[in-house]
Amino acid sequence: MIAELGHYALILALALALVQTVVPAWGAAKGDATLMGVASPVAITLFAFLSLAFAALVALYLASDFSVVNVVDNSHSRMPTIYKITSTWGNHEGSMLLWVLVLGVFGALVALFGGNLPDRLKANVLAVQGSIATAFLLFILFTSNPFQRLVPAPAEGADLNPVLQDPGLAIHPPLLYLGYVGLSISFAFAMAALIEGRIDAAWARWVRPWTLAAWIFLTLGIAMGSYWAYYELGWGGWWFWDPVENASLMPWLAATALLHSAVVMEKRDALKVWTILLAILAFSLSLIGTFLVRSGVLTSVHAFATDPTRGVFILAILAFFVGGGLFLFALRAGTLRQGGLFAPVSREGALVLNNLFLTAATAAVFVGTLYPLALEAVTGDKITVGPPFFNLTFGGLMLPLVLAVPFGPMLAWKRGDLMGVAQRLTLAAGFAVVAAVVTAAAEEGGPVLAPVVLAIAVFVIIGALTDIAERAGIGRLPARVSLARLSGLPRSAFGTAIAHIGVGICLIGIVCESSWSLEKIAGLRLGDQMQIGTRTLTLDRLENRTGPNFSARVAVFSIRSGGVEQGTIEAAKRLFTARQSATTESGIRTFGFSQLYVAAGDEAPDGLLAVRATWKPLVTLIWLGAVVMALGGLLSLADRRLRVGAPKPARRRAPSAVPAE
Amino acid sequence: MTRKGRRLVLIGAALGVLGLAAGLILTALNDTIVFFRTPTEVAQRQVAPGERLRLGGLVEAGSLVKEGPNVRFVVTDGAARVNVAYSGMLPDLFREGQGVVTEGALRPDGTFSADTVLAKHDERYMPREVADTLKKSGHWMEDAQNARAGAAVPVSAGGSVAR
Numbered sequence: 001m002i003a004e005l006g007h008y009a010l011i012l013a014l015a016l017a018l019v020q021t022v023v024p025a026w027g028a029a030k031g032d033a034t035l036m037g038v039a040s041p042v043a044i045t046l047f048a049f050l051s052l053a054f055a056a057l058v059a060l061y062l063a064s065d066f067s068v069v070n071v072v073d074n075s076h077s078r079m080p081t082i083y084k085i086t087s088t089w090g091n092h093e094g095s096m097l098l099w100v101l102v103l104g105v106f107g108a109l110v111a112l113f114g115g116n117l118p119d120r121l122k123a124n125v126l127a128v129q130g131s132i133a134t135a136f137l138l139f140i141l142f143t144s145n146p147f148q149r150l151v152p153a154p155a156e157g158a159d160l161n162p163v164l165q166d167p168g169l170a171i172h173p174p175l176l177y178l179g180y181v182g183l184s185i186s187f188a189f190a191m192a193a194l195i196e197g198r199i200d201a202a203w204a205r206w207v208r209p210w211t212l213a214a215w216i217f218l219t220l221g222i223a224m225g226s227y228w229a230y231y232e233l234g235w236g237g238w239w240f241w242d243p244v245e246n247a248s249l250m251p252w253l254a255a256t257a258l259l260h261s262a263v264v265m266e267k268r269d270a271l272k273v274w275t276i277l278l279a280i281l282a283f284s285l286s287l288i289g290t291f292l293v294r295s296g297v298l299t300s301v302h303a304f305a306t307d308p309t310r311g312v313f314i315l316a317i318l319a320f321f322v323g324g325g326l327f328l329f330a331l332r333a334g335t336l337r338q339g340g341l342f343a344p345v346s347r348e349g350a351l352v353l354n355n356l357f358l359t360a361a362t363a364a365v366f367v368g369t370l371y372p373l374a375l376e377a378v379t380g381d382k383i384t385v386g387p388p389f390f391n392l393t394f395g396g397l398m399l400p401l402v403l404a405v406p407f408g409p410m411l412a413w414k415r416g417d418l419m420g421v422a423q424r425l426t427l428a429a430g431f432a433v434v435a436a437v438v439t440a441a442a443e444e445g446g447p448v449l450a451p452v453v454l455a456i457a458v459f460v461i462i463g464a465l466t467d468i469a470e471r472a473g474i475g476r477l478p479a480r481v482s483l484a485r486l487s488g489l490p491r492s493a494f495g496t497a498i499a500h501i502g503v504g505i506c507l508i509g510i511v512c513e514s515s516w517s518l519e520k521i522a523g524l525r526l527g528d529q530m531q532i533g534t535r536t537l538t539l540d541r542l543e544n545r546t547g548p549n550f551s552a553r554v555a556v557f558s559i560r561s562g563g564v565e566q567g568t569i570e571a572a573k574r575l576f577t578a579r580q581s582a583t584t585e586s587g588i589r590t591f592g593f594s595q596l597y598v599a600a601g602d603e604a605p606d607g608l609l610a611v612r613a614t615w616k617p618l619v620t621l622i623w624l625g626a627v628v629m630a631l632g633g634l635l636s637l638a639d640r641r642l643r644v645g646a647p648k649p650a651r652r653r654a655p656s657a658v659p660a661e
Numbered sequence: 662m663t664r665k666g667r668r669l670v671l672i673g674a675a676l677g678v679l680g681l682a683a684g685l686i687l688t689a690l691n692d693t694i695v696f697f698r699t700p701t702e703v704a705q706r707q708v709a710p711g712e713r714l715r716l717g718g719l720v721e722a723g724s725l726v727k728e729g730p731n732v733r734f735v736v737t738d739g740a741a742r743v744n745v746a747y748s749g750m751l752p753d754l755f756r757e758g759q760g761v762v763t764e765g766a767l768r769p770d771g772t773f774s775a776d777t778v779l780a781k782h783d784e785r786y787m788p789r790e791v792a793d794t795l796k797k798s799g800h801w802m803e804d805a806q807n808a809r810a811g812a813a814v815p816v817s818a819g820g821s822v823a824r
Contacts, residue, residue, distance in 0.1 A: 234753065344670040356675055360682035367686050382697035384715055384764070389693040393685040397678075521730040521749055573753075582753040601750040610730050612750050 003068050006056025007147040010097075013049040013104075014137040016042055020107070020130030024123035028195075036123035040111035043126050046133065047108035050101045054088075057097060057146050061088050067153035070094060070146045076159035076578050078549040086169040087160040092294065092310075093146035095173060099290070100136045102174075102181040106210075107133065110185065117206060124192035125185070132184055135317045143310045159549065159578035168228035176221030176248060180286040182214025183255060187283030190276045191325060194332040199272050204265035207279065209637055211262060215255045216633040222248050223626035234584030236597045236614050238513070238622060241390040246369040247289030250362050254282035257358035260351045268348055268413060270340030273333045274355070280325040285362070287318045292369070343415040350408035350416075357401035364393035402507065403456050405500050406463025409493075410470065424470055428462035443516070450515040454508060461504035464497040491639035499632025506625025509593075512618040519615075523608040533615040535561045535596065540568070542609070550574045552585070555600040555609060559589065566591075571600040571611070593618045695764065700741035703767070710767045716743060716775070717762040725757055736761060736773070747775040754780040 020042045027035025060068050061084045064077045074091040075084060089098040107129045114122050140146070189207045193199040225248070230238040239245065258278040264271045291314045342348035368385045375381055406428060410421045436455035443450065469475065471493060472486035522530045524539045531537075541556040552574045559566040571587035586599040594617045601610030697715040698708065708714060716736055724735035732747045734757075745763055755761060755778065765775035 235750070341664065341667070344667060344674070352671065353674065353678075356678040360678050364682055364686055368689075371690070382715075384695040384697065385690075386693065386695060386764075389689040392689040392693065393682070396685045397682055523730055584753055599750065604727055610727075610750050612730075 002056050002059050002063075003065070003147040003149060006053045006060070007145065009049045009053040009056065010137065010141060010147070013046055013053060013100075014134065014141060016046040016049060017130050017133040017137055020046060021127050021134055022130075023127075024130075025127035025195075028120045028123040028127070031120075033119060036119050039123045039126035039130075040114075043104075043107040043111040043129070046130075047104035050097075050104040054097055054101045057094060058085055058088050060147075061085065064157065066155065066157055067149055067151070068146075069148045069150045072150055072154055072157045074160050075157040076549055077156060079160065079165070080548050082167070082170065083160060083165050087164070089173050090160050090164045090169050093140070093144045096136065096140050096144050096294070097146055098173065099177055099181060100133060100140065102177045103129070103133050103136065103184060105178075106182060106185050110188075120196060121189075121192050121203075121206075124195050125188045128188035128191040129184065132188075132321065135320065139310075139313050139317060143313050156578070159576060162550070162574065162576040162579060162581055162583045163232060165549075165576075165583075166228065166232055168224065168232065172221060172224045172228055175217050175224055179214050179216075179218025179221050179255075180248075180251060180289065182210065182217060183251060183279075183283045183286050185210040185214070186255075186258060186279040187321075187325065190279035191328065193276060194328045197332055197335050199276065199336055201266050201269045204262045204275065207275075208259070208262045208266060211255060211258050211279075211282075212633050212637050215252070215259055216630045216637070218248070218252045218255060219626055219630045219633065222252060223623045223630075226626075227623050231586055231588055232583070234586050234599045235612070236586070236599070236616065238619070241368070241385075241387050243369045244289075244293050246365050246390075247292045250365055250369075251282055251285040251289060253358050253362040253365070254278060254285050257355045257362075258282050260354050260358075264340075264348050264351050268340040268342065270338070270342060270348060271352070272336050272338065276333065276336070277329060278355070278359075280322075280329055281359075284318075284322040284325065285366075287321060291315060291318050342413070345411065345418050346416040347408065347411045347413045350404065350411050353404060354401060354408065357397055357404075361394055361397040361401075364397060365390065368393065399453065399456060402460055402503060405460050405503065406467070409464075409467045409496055409500075425459075425463055425466060428459050428466050431462045432456065432459035447515045450511050453511045457504040457507035457511065459504075460507070461501050464500040464504070468493065468497045492636045495632045495634075495636030495639060497632070498635060499629045502625045502628030502630075502632055504625070505621050505628055509618050509621030509623075509625055513616050513622065516617050517614055517619075519612065521610065521612045523604070524611050525607050525609070530611065530613060532596070532613040535559055535566070535615070537569070537598065537611075537613055539609065539611070542603075545572075547574070549578060550576045553600075553603070555587075555611070557587070557598060559596065569596065569598050571598045573600060573602070590620060593620045593624070595619050697762075699738045700736055700743045701738055703743055703773075704741040708767055710769045713764070713766050715762055715764045716745070716773055717760070718743075720755070720757050720759060720761050722757045736763065743773050744771070745773045745775050747778055749776075749778075751778055752780045756780070 020039060023042070024036050024039035027033070027038065057070070060071050061075055062081070064071065064075055064084070066072050066075075070091060070093050074087045074094075079087070087094075089095045107126060110117075110122070110125060110129065114125070117125070186207055189203065189210070193203055222245075225245070226238045229240070230236060258275065261271050261275045261278055265275045291311075294310065294314055340348070368389050372383050372385055375383060406425055407418070407421055410424060411418070432455040435458040436451040439451040439454050468486070468489070471489055473482045474486070476482070477485070518533050520530060520532050522528075524530060526539055526542065529536050529538045537557045537559060539555060540558050541554075543554045543556065545552045545554055552572045554570050554572040557569045557571070559569055567589065569587040569589050570585075572585040574583045574585055575581075576583070584599050584601075586597055588598075589596045594615070597614040597616055599612045601612070603609050695713050695715055697717060698706070700716065700718050702708075703714075703716065718736040718738040721735040721737045721742065724733075726733045730748055730750070732749075732751060734745055734747075736743050736745050745765075746768075747763065747765075759780065762779040763773065763775035764777040764779075765773055768774050
């Protein structure tokens, strides 16, 4: 009954999505306010029906209703409740439903908070949103119905893939989808602008908070996915340059570029065509990501199913939206009025440079991800494009960009003074050089590049602080005055600085982890010790434990450093009974920002336990840096809201819609 | 600076960055890509020792020998066999008789020295490269792969594990 209800809700949602596509667009074309007015209530109702369908699937999972194929394949009655809920989207059908639900959330948010949008823009934006929802609902209903029944119903389910039985599944996909799908709003705005053939700074002010919100979610989602892979997959890598990771990195890079170019458009009315193109590209890359991950072209943790019809269907959706978007762009971009001249050395110029590097880096990742697929299709040769490729290309393009980061915010609009800025950054450069020299002296023949990259990271962090200090006049003005100026600075200034500091922090983590990690593999018996860095691990106990749907073999180690007891660490192997497959539960202890990472392998018949211990210096900074970046974004987003009460320029140029939380 | 001059600087910068990107990509593609080979191909092509490659196939049943963290096993595609030496922990899903992909290089004595071992599969799934190889060499067992594909029930291969 619930399954049929969910299925029915999905079909109704499809009908609503069609209405949302056709009626408002028609109204906007004819200038009919009544028809355009249909958009908002329909978008909200669509969201309600998608929620209903999603709730139905969650209910089926909670009830362990094994008459539904999807539940049978991915659940088990003895699974903890939290995993019963999360396995709703731990499979292809359910995750596509979540995708569309998030799309519905964003549509409803535009409908609810887009009150200050011009009617035609709003109608067109929601119509484009509706068309995306239509395409994906068709996809779900025709190729990936999560509500399909199974007769006869088996008594027990096949269990969720053990690797996915982790709290990470509750957080990572929803965050990532909020980011991926959030970019559909920027895309819809870009399409609406092209349909109307009109675009101005106000448009950028509406688009920016949505892009920013999507970017924040994407940043957190990627960071969360990286940490999850780090602790779950058992060998302590945090980024594998796996195609599915690249699939999320590419939209992130494009969204980062879009954020920066939208600033130029908002403040200076320049770079319009480029911003529109980026908005199209960013969402296209999200769709390509969805295609790569969901079509089964790639094999990885994320590829739940390989069914050729699905691949072809998503490819068609991809071709329609990317092709349609670019076609409309080609048709209309020429008619957009360009404005806002600027000298090459200026804030605008710096932001253009940022965009160039980011898009080039995106292209590098794109080539590295798709080249093996293309080569195999053409010549049949199977190759792997691995970390060395990406480290060289992506690293080679990102380092100059990061080096330029502190300059950007300090340059003036229109025409900047590069020498002046360089002078003001002397202090930051000094810190950077000291950091490089100290590390080079301390590391004794480690990687040559590491001190350089570390110096760049320090430069970015101190440079961002310098920018804030300069704006407040700290050091130049009396303390009271500069304090008052500091509190008067717009939140977006702090947002920028904090996000850039996050980049520096992340970079420090990356350099330290990849240059100075210590790894040791040993075979231990009970009571044996192993040395890792300054610490000694002792294998104290081996225990058997049982979980709700698994049995575990746990190795308990005690940690000592210079004779001082530092607690214990537990590394386990879990055997999941339903699927007869094992997972490694690594033991992690955090010391400051560094971590000790211990994974236990199988026990040999003679009682020897293979143990891998890794000391990862400052590794947590990688994810903390991403969180700091997201915080910067959040602060910038808060700045928009403050301006809701600000004096409005003539006509309906109200500040942006209230951003999504 | 004139409007034209500014535009030229902009285009110049764009070309510069794109050139850098293209240069890096081409260099990297030349130097860093790794070919996937089956044991048969390794035997036929006389792969030079030291050249990095990915070797994929099935772990031959009964071939696994563990000495502490040092592991030896044989990768086969039914036609040819290659001895593999690896030091480290095997992935959770590594099993005899199952598909495996290893990355490393041949030693002069013909042993494949692997620094990475990937067992990208669960009980219903096998790395695509390995599946293709087995199909080619005629060792593919359709039944084993689609054990649940009875009646009109759509089968979703469970998630697979990448590294």
